Amino acid sequence: MACIALVNPPVHEGRYRHQPYIPIGLAYVAAVLEGSGHTVEVLDCAALSMGFKELKERISSIKPDIVGLTAMTPTVGSALRVAGLVKETVPSALVVLGGVHPSFMDKQILKQTETVDAVVRGEGEYTMAELVSAYQRGEGFKGILGITFRNDNSIARNPDRPFIENLDALPRPALKHFPLEKYRIFGKKILPIVSSRGCPFQCSFCVTSRVFGRKVRMRSPESVVNEMIWLVEDLKADAITFYDDTFTFSRERVEKICEEIIARGLDVPWDCQTRADCISPELLRKMRKAGCQVITIGVESASQNTLKAIGKGTTPEQNKKAVEMIKKAGITVVTSVIIGYPGEDINDIYRTLKFVKDLKPDDAYICVATPYPGTELYRIVKEKGWTMLEDWSGYDTLTPVFDNPLISNEEILKARRRFYDEFYSPWYIIRQLFKGKFYNRVLARTAANHLIWRLKSSNSSII
Numbered sequence: 426m427a428c429i430a431l432v433n434p435p436v437h438e439g440r441y442r443h444q445p446y447i448p449i450g451l452a453y454v455a456a457v458l459e460g461s462g463h464t465v466e467v468l469d470c471a472a473l474s475m476g477f478k479e480l481k482e483r484i485s486s487i488k489p490d491i492v493g494l495t496a497m498t499p500t501v502g503s504a505l506r507v508a509g510l511v512k513e514t515v516p517s518a519l520v521v522l523g524g525v526h527p528s529f530m531d532k533q534i535l536k537q538t539e540t541v542d543a544v545v546r547g548e549g550e551y552t553m554a555e556l557v558s559a560y561q562r563g564e565g566f567k568g569i570l571g572i573t574f575r576n577d578n579s580i581a582r583n584p585d586r587p588f589i590e591n592l593d594a595l596p597r598p599a600l601k602h603f604p605l606e607k608y609r610i611f612g613k614k615i616l617p618i619v620s621s622r623g624c625p626f627q628c629s630f631c632v633t634s635r636v637f638g639r640k641v642r643m644r645s646p647e648s649v650v651n652e653m654i655w656l657v658e659d660l661k662a663d664a665i666t667f668y669d670d671t672f673t674f675s676r677e678r679v680e681k682i683c684e685e686i687i688a689r690g691l692d693v694p695w696d697c698q699t700r701a702d703c704i705s706p707e708l709l710r711k712m713r714k715a716g717c718q719v720i721t722i723g724v725e726s727a728s729q730n731t732l733k734a735i736g737k738g739t740t741p742e743q744n745k746k747a748v749e750m751i752k753k754a755g756i757t758v759v760t761s762v763i764i765g766y767p768g769e770d771i772n773d774i775y776r777t778l779k780f781v782k783d784l785k786p787d788d789a790y791i792c793v794a795t796p797y798p799g800t801e802l803y804r805i806v807k808e809k810g811w812t813m814l815e816d817w818s819g820y821d822t823l824t825p826v827f828d829n830p831l832i833s834n835e836e837i838l839k840a841r842r843r844f845y846d847e848f849y850s851p852w853y854i855i856r857q858l859f860k861g862k863f864y865n866r867v868l869a870r871t872a873a874n875h876l877i878w879r880l881k882s883s884n885s886s887i888i
Contacts, residue, residue: 426461426462426464426465426559426561427463427490427491427521427560427561428463428464428466428489428491429440429458429463429464429465429473429489429490429491429492429493429514429557430465430466430467430468430484430487430492430493430749430816431451431454431455431465431466431467431468431492431493431494431495431602432467432468432469432470432480432492432493432494432495432504432507432508432546433448433451433469433470433471433472433482433495433497433500433569433883434470434494434495434500434503434504434506435470435471435475435476435477435480435503435507436471436500436503436817437526439628441452442551442863444735445469445471445472445607445608445882446562446608446617447469447470447472447603447608447616447617447727448495449598449617449619449668450494450495450523450524450549450570450698451469451493451651451688452467452598452599452600452602453549453550453595453596453598453599453632454493454549454550454875455467455599455602456550456551456596456597456598456599456805457553457593457595458553458557458676459599460596461557461558461609463518463557463587464485464732465599466487466489466602467574467600467602467603467640467732468480468483468597469603469604469607469625470806472603472604472607472608473480474605474606477506477507477510478733478738480507480647480809481508481510481513481514482638483515483566484510484511484515484570485515485565488515488552488849489518489883490517490518490519490560490561491518491519491520491521491560492507492508492511492515492518492519492520492521492837493521493522493523493545493556494508494520494521494522494523495522495523496522496523496524496526496527497523497524497525497526497818498526498797498798498817499817499818499819499820499821499826500528500818501527501530501534501554501817502816502818503526503818504524504649505537505540505541507536507791508520508522508538508541509538509541509713511540512540514525515730519539519543519560519785520541520543520544521535521542521544521545521553521556522541522542522543522544522545523546523549523553524819525632525636525725525797525799526546526783526817527544527545527546527797528545528546528547528636528799529632529635529798530798531544531573532573532580532582535573535574535575535580539575541575542575543566543572543574544572544573544574545571545572546572546573546585546586547571547585547586547588547636548586548588548589548622550589550595550735551586551589552558552569552570552571552572552587555569556572558567565598566581566583567581567583568588569583570583570585570586571583571584571585571586571698572603572774576862580672583751588622588623588638588642589612589622589635589642589648590642590856592621592622592642592644593644593648594647594649597652597655599685600660602625603641603727605660605661610778610867611866611867611870613663613664613863613867614660614661614662614663614664615662615663615664615665615666616656616660616662616664616665616666617665617666618649618652618653618656618665618666618667618668619667619668619669619748620643620644620649620669620672620682621638621641621642621643621644621669621672621674621675622638622641622642623638623639623640623641623642624637624639624641624670624671624674625639625640625641625674626736626738627639627714627736627737627801628723628725628735628736628737629734629735629795629800629801629802629805630678630735630763630766630783630794630796630800630801630802631670631800632797632799632800633670633733633801635800636799636881637832638651639801641671641674641675643674643675643678646681646682646684646685647685649682649685649769650682650685650686650689650691653665653686653691653693653695654691656690656693656703657693659771660825662693663693663694663695663863664693664695664696664718664863664864665693665694665695665696665775666695666696667696667697667698668699669697669698670698671698671699671703672697672698672843673697673699673700673703674699674703674707675704676704676705676708679708679711679712680708681716681826682715682754683711683712683714683717684715684729685886686715687715691716692716692720693716694716694717694862694863694864695716695717695718696717696718696720696721697717697719697720697866698721698722698723699720699721699722700722700723700747701712701724701739701743701746701747702738702739702743702752704720704747704750705750706753706754706791707756709750709751709753709756710742710754712754712756715754717756718756718757718758718761718862718863718864718878719756719757719758719759719787719864720751720758720760720789721758721760721761722744722748722751722758722759722760722761722780722782723737723760723761723762724739724741724744724745724747724748724760724762724784725737725740725744725761725762725763726759726762726763726766726773726777726780727771727773727776727777727779727780728741728770728773728776728777729741731743731763731766731768731773731777733770734766734767735763735766736752736801742778744760745784746844748760748784748786750833752817757787757788757860757862757864757868758787759784759786759787759788759789759790760781760786760788760789760790760852761789761790761792761813762777762778762780762781762789762790762791763792763793763794764777764778764791764794764837764841765791765793765794765825765829766791766794767806767809767829768803768829769796769829769832770831770832771832771836771840774832774836774837775840775841778844781844782844782847787857787868788868788871789844789848791822791844791886792822793822793823793826793837793841794825795820795822795823795826796813796826796827797820797871806827811827811828811829811830812827813826813827814826825837825838838874846879849871849872849876850872851876853869853872854869854872854873854876857872
């Protein structure tokens with residue numbers, strides 16, 4: 426059996442700093458590989474604050490036969506650097522790269538560097554297991570679906586692998602390999618769960634339907650609640666977060682999940698994200714009773730023209746009513762919008778930010794339009810010939826990465842900062858603390874951190 430190291434790469438200093446989250450795709454791959462009898466070690470460098478030097482020492486100590494790396498767009502540069510140090514340390518090791526970004530930039534990556542031997546595209550659980558088995562037997566990779574690999578002096582791209590239809594058949598993610606104490610937010614351990622994959626919607630800024638397909642594949646309510654109980658009882662989760670893109674896509678299934686939670690006496694706060702057209706007052710009441718404390722909803726824009734360009738399929742009025750509906754149900758609501766989309770000017774941005782303020786959400790994500798590879802937005806920006814940032818580590822939705830002729834990057838950043846300076850007020854902190862729920866205390870701490878950062882920035886500018 427093979428010795429396999431699975432690595433979430435270090436975070437570049439000064440870039441993409443955020444609260445560590447569990448790369449659950451890596452946890453699923455680890456579980457499938459262990460089920461096949463392999464020895465697996467996971468190194469989540471982001472959570473461990475592990476730099477390249479320490480990682481190199483760990484790789485040298487482990488001496489893996491195979492190293493699997495995961496990468497998003499902001500971390501792909503770091504992942505490629507890790508691939509290089511692996512080859513320096515254990516030259517015989519097979520280096521495999523997976524994740525959303527490599528799924529669309531597979532050929533470019535293999536052309537760019539010789540330190541990556543193969544790229545796993547899309548869902549990686551069974552693909553990785555087959556690849557490891559073939560490598561151990563000394564066979565080629567020609568028959569393995571869903572990979573792109575170096576074949577002598579050329580690059581071969583095998584056909585896509587069909588999506589995993591029965592998600593209940595997958596083992597539970599091997600979270601035991603992760604430093605679970607490192608994923609605490611203000612002292613509370615929040616652990617993830619995925620109850621479905623795929624998305625039928627075609628938002629131009631999102632890659633979900635392009636990675637996981639347009640068909641929504643759903644786990645059974647029993648399987649979902651069994652895993653929630655495992656997270657709480659065995660792994661001591663204080664709260665659970667659903668990674669599903671549209672958790673309430675099937676209202677009937679969510680109702681059954683809630684009924685199962687209530688029937689089995691599971692008492693744990695949880696959060697999810699969804700769309701305005703996938704909720705109802707009845708469903709929200711049941712979700713709250715079952716422990717749902719936070720819902721994040723993508724309202725995206727105050728402009729119907731922008732919503733149409735994005736392909737959202739909702740209206741500003743729908744989104745407004747949805748936010749009001751969630752509030753009325755007694756659930757904390759977080760809104761998410763995108764600013765700086767092609768065709769927008771500064772007035773559009775300020776209209777959207779005013780729209781968010783008028784909605785009075787408990788929190789708000791103001792995301793800068795970011796053309797990730799594989800998205801329709803990426804195609805649009807490339808087609809227009811607009812200059813894009815070449816450094817992938819800047820693709821974090823916090824800063825502009827392409828030149829919009831109707832608005833400068835400085836104007837976008839100024840509008841975003843001004844919003845948060847006004848939104849995270851002392852009264853905001855008091856309101857959130859007064860609500861008393863766990864998630865509201867988290868929001869209050871986040872706002873307090875912003876105020877402290879703002880004060881320090883003001884003082885440093887005076888000095």
